[in-house]
Amino acid sequence: MAIHTENIIVEKTKASRINSVDFSNLNFGSVFSDHMFVCDYEDGKWQTPKIVPYQPITLEPSAKIFHYGQSIFEGMKAYKDEEGSVFLFRPMDNIKRMNISAKRLAMPEIPEAYFMDGLKELLKVEKDWIPSAKGSALYIRPFMFATGKGFHASPADSYKFIIACAPSGAYFSGKVKVLIEEHYSRSANGGVGFAKAGGNYAGQFYPTQLAKDKGYQQVIWTDDNTHEYIEEAGAMNIFVRINDTLLTVPTSDRILDGITRKSILAIAEAEGITTEVRKIKVSELIEASENGSLKELFGAGTAAVISPISGFGYKNKDYELPELENTYGELLKKRITDIQTNQTDDAFGWRVKVC
Incomplete structure (x- = not known):
């Protein structure tokens, strides 16, 4: 299933938070960039993908994620070199593994184009959020969960796929x-x-x-x-x-x-x-x-x-x-x-x- 980047709806934030972030003191996974990629799976197909301001998610108490745990994710990073160019590392392995996870949990597989084109467009919007200091990167968290409603123990009929980002400094866990x-x-x-x-x-x-x-x-x-x-x-x-x-x-x-x-x-x-x-x-x-x-x-x-x-x-x-x-x-x-x-x-x- 192919999509074109012009078909991704982009809704930019009216007030960026980037100037309030201390990029020299970033705790891993605790500060989040301005935007996120969102795409819903409903009526047996993926809907129009969007890039929207980072925001809370509203779900009904009967959403199956809360009851039967249909939730998967990936972890990856975007890097910026000395010239300011942006790179990913083995992203096709991430989409392949995410779909392996989706299949095992009876969730819909994500079309490669939605994942890759959506991620690339998100990174273009969020380019300024990618740290350039040595050892730093923009941590990327693609994830999907069940939004379909019901207390019956069966796979959901609708899902939400999101890519959110968090700038991170050099990760030193120590020995x-x-x-x-x-x-x-x-x-x-x-x-x-x-x-x-x-x-x-x-x-x-x-x-x-x-x-x-x-x-x-x-x-x-x-x-x-x-x-x-x-x-x-x-x-x-x-x-x-x-x-x-x-x-x-x-x-x-x-x-x-x-x-x-x-x-x-x-x-x-x-x-x-x-x-x-x-x-x-x-x-x-x-x-x-x-x-x-x-x-x-x-x-x-x-x-x-x-x-x-x-x-x-x-x-x-x-x-x-x-x-x-x-x-x-x-x-x-x-x-x-x-x-x-x-x-x-x-x-x-x-x-x-x-x-």
């Missing part, structure tokens, strides 16, 4: 200590762990809070059956460096097909770093830590790109990661961010110019 989860699971075989469904994240909050109460910042999730294998680090894919080999676990029903994860694997291969995609036992992690072969442990995702882990806890014992110079994590993060911000050639064809 974190994590707890390997022995009881709770993030997802299960045959479930929706591979989808970016809101409920996946809601279910993580309680076990994560239990870990924080013990002095950790995050959880390393393990498999739902035996809890013998590590799977993800909080809301991020996980990477393990043992000696000079970089390992990560395969995607599955339970594990998100992370775009940063795929990028890390491709860049590592180009850099001559040995990679392995396979199951990783908790016992292997413990053994590697004890014999000194465990060199790095980090999470990978859109917000931080790479989040280094300084240590982990398991069965009431803590294990520390060594302090290294010239880590794989630092190298890979620089390679990715240089591509994202047009600081280097993009041999992979990931960078998409918007304007």
Whole structure:
């Protein structure tokens, strides 16, 4: 289904908030740009797409999002280079994954043109909201939820697709200590762990809070059956460096097909770093830590790109990661961010110019 940009209704705000924003002090995901893209799905088809001022949403109490949780989202960023040009990073992977999520939750798939043309037009309107300081970007949150009414347990008949944006500064999470989860699971075989469904994240909050109460910042999730294998680090894919080999676990029903994860694997291969995609036992992690072969442990995702882990806890014992110079994590993060911000050639064809 094709649309033309001239068919996107643009309603600009009468009073921009941009001059009230301190771009040198941006907390992640807490300040929002002037406009958002909105498109409704009704009567079996997508309606006229619009760009409107950022505003509250009004829903009836019987809207099915409140009762049956049909809600999905994506996370991506727009970057501005030194000349002021605007770029996206692997956006087609985002629309592909969003439609995989939509299909799993019995929601309508979003036409590629609505997603991409709508996003590009929104970014042209919001260009001034894209920070240019090093490490900063405009975080983009495409999401869709059920607006159809009814208390009966069935898919809704109408939905709302929105793209909202939040300027963010350099994301420095610092090194974190994590707890390997022995009881709770993030997802299960045959479930929706591979989808970016809101409920996946809601279910993580309680076990994560239990870990924080013990002095950790995050959880390393393990498999739902035996809890013998590590799977993800909080809301991020996980990477393990043992000696000079970089390992990560395969995607599955339970594990998100992370775009940063795929990028890390491709860049590592180009850099001559040995990679392995396979199951990783908790016992292997413990053994590697004890014999000194465990060199790095980090999470990978859109917000931080790479989040280094300084240590982990398991069965009431803590294990520390060594302090290294010239880590794989630092190298890979620089390679990715240089591509994202047009600081280097993009041999992979990931960078998409918007304007």
